[in-house]
Amino acid sequence: MKINAGLFSLALAGFSTLAAAQPHGKHARVHGRHARALKERELVTEVKTVWTTIQSDYQPTPTPSISPQEVKKVADAVPTPSTSPTPSASPKKDNKKDDKKSDHDTPNTNKGVDSNSNTSREFKDGVVPCSTFPSDYGAVPLAWFTKDGWSGIQYDGGNIDSLGVCKEGALCSYACPPGFSKGQWPADQPASGESHGGVLCKDGFLTRTRTDFKYLCEAGADGISVKNELSESVAVCRTDYPGSENMVVPLQCDGGSQKNLATPDADSPGAYTWKGGSTSAQYYVNNAGVSVKDGCLWGQPGGEVGNWAPYIFGSGKKGGKIWISVSKNPNNSKAANFNVSIVGGIGDKKCECIMGVCQDGGAGCTVTVEPGQKAYFRLWM
Numbered sequence: 001m002k003i004n005a006g007l008f009s010l011a012l013a014g015f016s017t018l019a020a021a022q023p024h025g026k027h028a029r030v031h032g033r034h035a036r037a038l039k040e041r042e043l044v045t046e047v048k049t050v051w052t053t054i055q056s057d058y059q060p061t062p063t064p065s066i067s068p069q070e071v072k073k074v075a076d077a078v079p080t081p082s083t084s085p086t087p088s089a090s091p092k093k094d095n096k097k098d099d100k101k102s103d104h105d106t107p108n109t110n111k112g113v114d115s116n117s118n119t120s121r122e123f124k125d126g127v128v129p130c131s132t133f134p135s136d137y138g139a140v141p142l143a144w145f146t147k148d149g150w151s152g153i154q155y156d157g158g159n160i161d162s163l164g165v166c167k168e169g170a171l172c173s174y175a176c177p178p179g180f181s182k183g184q185w186p187a188d189q190p191a192s193g194e195s196h197g198g199v200l201c202k203d204g205f206l207t208r209t210r211t212d213f214k215y216l217c218e219a220g221a222d223g224i225s226v227k228n229e230l231s232e233s234v235a236v237c238r239t240d241y242p243g244s245e246n247m248v249v250p251l252q253c254d255g256g257s258q259k260n261l262a263t264p265d266a267d268s269p270g271a272y273t274w275k276g277g278s279t280s281a282q283y284y285v286n287n288a289g290v291s292v293k294d295g296c297l298w299g300q301p302g303g304e305v306g307n308w309a310p311y312i313f314g315s316g317k318k319g320g321k322i323w324i325s326v327s328k329n330p331n332n333s334k335a336a337n338f339n340v341s342i343v344g345g346i347g348d349k350k351c352e353c354i355m356g357v358c359q360d361g362g363a364g365c366t367v368t369v370e371p372g373q374k375a376y377f378r379l380w381m
Contacts, residue, residue: 137215144297178261180262223374321370325351
């Protein structure tokens with residue numbers, strides 16, 4: 001069983017298709033939140049919200065409904081690199097010295113607020129063995145989630161996160177630094193509505209699936225952050241989308257810190273779309289004091305972590321404007337241990353949730369951010 005609309009939609013003026021990933025019903029007891037602007041205008045001031053609840057058995061490791069034929073189609077669609085090793089050749093080591101010159105000679109167009117020399121390093125197909133996590137190219141390993149640090153592994157019609165390694169024919173997904181999103185996914189997506197994402201393990205080496213994009217991580221729209229005014233850290237967990245939709249991509253906000261929040265730019269060339277609609281990011285926000293290791297995972301029904309965390313944040317850009325939102329997670333009826341306010345945006349619109357009780361009748365709220373403006377999620381007591 002899965003959610004027909006499948007996604008959590010931000011309340012965007014005239015852009016009701018801009019949406020963020022929502023786990024499919026078979027993974028756990030989940031709710032699909034569909035928020036649509038009632039009419040087109042510059043600022044959304046009225047939002048219609050409908051909650052759809054789907055019941056099913058909890059599974060610690062979600063298994064997407066992806067047919068073997070669809071995975072094979074993805075593998076076949078990715079061209080074999082011209083530099084593929086012959087059977088007699090030993091695996092080529094990813095030697096930074098070998099490609100430093102070419103990296104330097106290529107204009108860097110992949111810088112963001114939290115960029116580093118790795119996120120701006122072009123990925124070479126057929127060079128990095130599937131047994132090596134590509135942290136040298138900006139990807140962030142999740143050691144607590146899978147053996148090799150992948151955020152999700154899709155293979156032959158299912159999910160093999162429990163195996164933990166990127167095997168031949170698998171699509172292997174990964175996390176990126178704050179302010180960045182995964183930049184690799186195949187253009188050929190399943191008709192079922194499930195999503196594919198990550199690099200492909202082909203002939204023993206990692207290969208890009210979005211061949212017109214040279215990097216593993218892609219900088220998002222600037223200007224959105226999370227400011228933690230609490231004494232304890234807060235684990236903000238993004239869904240791995242497109243891909244497994246595991247809520248494991250971490251943003252650890254220590255007490256007193258302010259971290260850039262990745263905001264996908266639907267206006268950018270080649271931005272990921274779902275059934276023709278633009279997409280944004282969804283974050284599950286745990287109670288203060290929960291670590292990313294304990295909070296960025298599939299939670300137990302009735303619990304308070306992962307997909308059962310108290311708050312949900314949304315962030316996306318389209319039409320030159322950014323929309324950010326906060327709402328109470330319908331999975332969790334318990335009070336949160338901190339408050340959330342959105343500060344900034346057009347007209348400094350009031351948008352807040354107090355100890356898990358959100359305004360607008362509990363539906364939560366959305367704020368519009370104009371180009372050049374900044375806004376942040378304020379975590380406070």
